[in-house]
Amino acid sequence: MFSSSRQTLKYLHHVSASSTQAKRHLASIAPGILQAKPLSPSFGAEVDGIDWSRPLAPEVVREIVQLQNKWGVLVFRTTGLTDTTHVQYSKNFGALETAHAMNKPRRASLPQLYDAGNLGPDDKIIPQFSRAWWHTKGNGLWHTDSSFHQHRSSYSALRAVELPPVGGQTKYADMRAAYLGLPNDIKERIENLVAEHWIWHSRKLAAPQEFDKPTDGEKATLPPAYHKLVQIAPDGINKTLYIASHARRILGMADSESTSLIKILLDHAQQPQYQVTVKWKNVGDLVQWDNRCTMHRATAFQDQSNRRDMRRTTIHDHGPGAFGVKNLLSADDIDIRAGGKIDISEGATPETQTQEQILAM
Numbered sequence: 001m002f003s004s005s006r007q008t009l010k011y012l013h014h015v016s017a018s019s020t021q022a023k024r025h026l027a028s029i030a031p032g033i034l035q036a037k038p039l040s041p042s043f044g045a046e047v048d049g050i051d052w053s054r055p056l057a058p059e060v061v062r063e064i065v066q067l068q069n070k071w072g073v074l075v076f077r078t079t080g081l082t083d084t085t086h087v088q089y090s091k092n093f094g095a096l097e098t099a100h101a102m103n104k105p106r107r108a109s110l111p112q113l114y115d116a117g118n119l120g121p122d123d124k125i126i127p128q129f130s131r132a133w134w135h136t137k138g139n140g141l142w143h144t145d146s147s148f149h150q151h152r153s154s155y156s157a158l159r160a161v162e163l164p165p166v167g168g169q170t171k172y173a174d175m176r177a178a179y180l181g182l183p184n185d186i187k188e189r190i191e192n193l194v195a196e197h198w199i200w201h202s203r204k205l206a207a208p209q210e211f212d213k214p215t216d217g218e219k220a221t222l223p224p225a226y227h228k229l230v231q232i233a234p235d236g237i238n239k240t241l242y243i244a245s246h247a248r249r250i251l252g253m254a255d256s257e258s259t260s261l262i263k264i265l266l267d268h269a270q271q272p273q274y275q276v277t278v279k280w281k282n283v284g285d286l287v288q289w290d291n292r293c294t295m296h297r298a299t300a301f302q303d304q305s306n307r308r309d310m311r312r313t314t315i316h317d318h319g320p321g322a323f324g325v326k327n328l329l330s331a332d333d334i335d336i337r338a339g340g341k342i343d344i345s346e347g348a349t350p351e352t353q354t355q356e357q358i359l360a361m
């Protein structure tokens with residue numbers, strides 16, 4: 001399987017120029033209340049027209065979903081949202097994750113807010129070389145939020161509370177365009193493959209000196225999850241590649257083949273023609289992206305001399321791929337070395353939840 005990965009990689013570089021011409025389907029949206037200014041011809045848009053001082057009308061929420069399906073990444077400037085109104089706004093799109101605080105105790109005021117900045121619960125800059133500091137290094141790798149959860153996320157909504165004077169931008173990759181740009185033989189090869197996503201894999205990639213061996217507590221709290229590599233995007237039209245630096249292996253493949261294939265796919269998706277960069281400008285800026293069809297990465301800033309306070313809500317997916325494929329696997333497919341056995345042996349799993357239960361979360 002993928003025995004000629006070097007040849008495949010060469011082929012990928014060869015086709016990359018032509019893949020820029022392959023355009024994914026872009027839905028047309030009837031003029032509405034909101035105005036979208038594209039960040040690139042087919043990916044990312046800055047959106048105006050929302051009155052943030054009051055709850056959103058249902059038609060505005062519907063329009064945001066349409067824009068999200070079209071552009072993948074939406075930028076809202078100077079929203080004026082607080083922790084409370086940020087959470088209220090996010091609930092328009094579904095139930096919210098309770099943010100995990102593994103290695104980084106929570107400092108935001110609500111459990112639905114994930115701290116994505118460089119500040120600790122004491123409001124001081126997280127010291128260099130602490131476990132919390134090493135943990136954040138994984139955010140610099142291309143990833144999609146919560147793919148390491150069996151119940152994956154749809155949108156992330158990240159709000160700037162304090163910004164550094166330089167750096168700390170966020171880059172996004174269009175995974176629908178990246179899928180479209182793959183050679184046909186690779187598309188066919190990966191069509192039904194399943195990847196194991198494990199947060200401790202991306203932590204180790206970013207900080208091997210610290211996360212070579214996650215603790216039993218870390219493994220038990222965040223076990224791996226299993227999702228298909230190729231999925232239908234939320235627009236219901238385009239196929240998309242669902243991969244991230246959390247992807248540790250492809251089921252049913254030898255380790256070397258699996259590692260090689262993951263690298264090929266990630267290298268391919270990271271090409272500049274699939275990217276946009278969002279520059280954070282003002283406190284209150286909110287960027288909302290769809291984790292089901294994008295990847296992103298944080299860029300560097302002076303994290304020992306500048307403060308960066310970013311708070312994120314993460315919305316549970318309630319679409320057809322919400323729970324991945326773990327319920328279709330046998331215990332033999334779950335990697336005990338990764339701690340997966342801990343998860344599969346539990347009685348209740350997300351796959352048994354009803355839509356009502358999800359939305360009540």
Ligand SMILES: [Fe+2]
Pocket residue numbers: 139143144145296
């Ligand atoms: Fe992220």
